[in-house]
Amino acid sequence: MSFPPVYRSRTEESGEESRAKAVAVATELFALGGYKGTSVARVAAKTGLSQSGLLHHFPSKAALLAAVLEERDRQDGDFLTGSARPLLGWAAFDGLQALVARNSTRPHLVGLFVRLAAEAIEPAHPAHGWVQAHYAGTRRWLTDAVEHGKAHGEFVADAPVGTIVRTTIAVMDGLQQQWLLQPEEVSMVAEFEAFVATLRARWALL
Amino acid sequence: MSFPPVYRSRTEESGEESRAKAVAVATELFALGGYKGTSVARVAAKTGLSQSGLLHHFPSKAALLAAVLEERDRQDGDFLTGSARPLLGWAAFDGLQALVARNSTRPHLVGLFVRLAAEAIEPAHPAHGWVQAHYAGTRRWLTDAVEHGKAHGEFVADAPVGTIVRTTIAVMDGLQQQWLLQPEEVSMVAEFEAFVATLRARWALL
DNA sequence: GTCTATATCTAGATAGAC
DNA sequence: GTCTATCTAGATATAGAC
Known part of the structure; x- marks a missing residue:
């Protein structure tokens, strides 16, 4: 009893x-x-x-x-920023690859983000502020990581930080869209890994 | 009169x-x-x-x-496929860059696409078939162009065609999302040009 | 070709009983 | 904490007049 x-x-x-x-x-x-x-x-x-x-x-x-x-x-936020020690330089891209792998087992959370990101472009949407903050936060986090890597000789001196950051985010978003629409045609993990490899081939120093 | x-x-x-x-x-x-x-x-x-x-x-x-x-x-479809002569090999990427430049003057058409692409992931959506066909068609067109370029020695022999195609489409889509959300922060034209340059640096033979 | 009027549904939100 | 009942608003679609 x-x-x-x-x-x-x-x-x-x-x-x-x-x-x-x-x-x-x-x-x-x-x-x-x-x-x-x-x-x-x-x-x-x-x-x-x-x-x-x-x-x-x-x-x-x-x-x-x-x-x-x-x-x-709460479920997702601490994945990148709250890990044991901060992910800096190329390690940040390892973290992103882990995130993509995790996302590919959680279609609901990916779908939620893709749908809301598009819907909330409209300033009056109740999720508009959240989406803006999400992009700003991600961009800031990745920018800091790449700048740090550059300062420590992991990137070539004239690597275009802003472009690397914005393109990386774009690839992640675009792969999510394609994956949700045709899951069997696209492997987010494999494609994103290949993209990071291309980035390294061009901008890695160390 | x-x-x-x-x-x-x-x-x-x-x-x-x-x-x-x-x-x-x-x-x-x-x-x-x-x-x-x-x-x-x-x-x-x-x-x-x-x-x-x-x-x-x-x-x-x-x-x-x-x-x-x-x-x-009707307005957009012929832009790539209906040009004077077919865009093959790296020329296809020049065509895409021109398309991106054109899109960056037409926020309405870009917004329409981004909103519908996300909404119509749902199979029951009235635009679902259209979106699927759009992605399939784009992928097919770009795949053919890259394969052709490879056969004519414009790409290194082991260039991963599928990955190049899917990542290129992902970058275009992702940049559109960021551009719609924060137009002043992102130049679709500049970022896409930089991406294509990175592709060339890695896979161009000729 | 366009309008007013209306039918029918569905949505978000509130009131008040249990 | 949850329900039934209800209000109000807005949506898609149709009928029929001009």
């Missing part, structure tokens, strides 16, 4: 679970149908709640999206 | 104009808000028609989208 923990009532516990499940379901449905293309009612149904039951946890659809993005950041 | 042409009544002529204007307006609004994010009513209003007036020309919203895609293909 067991009792619920003292610090938290049984109903509250159940609420936490509902909320977490709703976020997971919303992630999946937003990934497949986009934000605008997914109704709160469908998220609620797949979560096992009524529409109002879901909206008890999130005051609005936009709040649900915010929770989804927050959770994505 | 002038008369309307005999073969076509004045009202029909006006109808053609309305239809064409509607397609142009829909292109712009789909580019900014996506297909799902744009209502027929808004297209109608900006065209200067009532909603039903617009639906006289297109039996459904999906039919309007089809007309938009058809017009995009």
Whole structure:
């Protein structure tokens, strides 16, 4: 015979679970149908709640999206920046390759990003700020890594940092699009590895 | 004093104009808000028609989208494949650079493509077939060009054709996304030119 | 060819019972 | 914490007048 923990009532516990499940379901449905293309009612149904039951946890659809993005950041954010020691120079590209490998086992998170990145180009979209911050953050992180590598003699002196950074991000994004559309035709891991090899062949010094 | 042409009544002529204007307006609004994010009513209003007036020309919203895609293909399709003589070998990349330069003056067409490509990953989307065909066609065209160049000694013998093709397409797509989101931060033309230069540095023989 | 009017659905959000 | 019921708004599409 067991009792619920003292610090938290049984109903509250159940609420936490509902909320977490709703976020997971919303992630999946937003990934497949986009934000605008997914109704709160469908998220609620797949979560096992009524529409109002879901909206008890999130005051609005936009709040649900915010929770989804927050959770994505939590799961994903620390992968590059929060590792044991910072990835600098060419090691940053090893980190990106590991990220691509991980992404290729998580189509939902990739789909979520690709769909939202395109949808949220529009300034009025509720994820616009998040997408802008994502790109700015990634660009900054990779720029710092390459600059550091350059300062330590890992890159040739006239390597164009900005171009390397923007092109690398572009390749990752473009491969995701092709992979989602035709998974059997494109291996994100192999293509990105080949791209990094080409970068090294041209700009590596050490 | 002038008369309307005999073969076509004045009202029909006006109808053609309305239809064409509607397609142009829909292109712009789909580019900014996506297909799902744009209502027929808004297209109608900006065209200067009532909603039903617009639906006289297109039996459904999906039919309007089809007309938009058809017009995009007409304006854009012949740019690479319909030029004076076929672009083969490295010349194909010159053609792509010209296309990128042209695109960077047409944000609407770029936005339309990026939005729809992401939206239409979903198999049930009315533009799904079109997007699949677009990627398949581009890949085929570029593959043929590179294979031809290889057979004529323009590429090193072990150049990985598939990877070159997929990565080139990925770079174009990824740069479009970044450019739409932050136009002042990214020059599609400069970045793509640099990418092609890197390809040449590694795989050009001649 | 275009309009007004309307039918039908679906969406997001709120009120209040349990 | 969750539900039923309901409000309001907006969407696609059709009917029928001019």
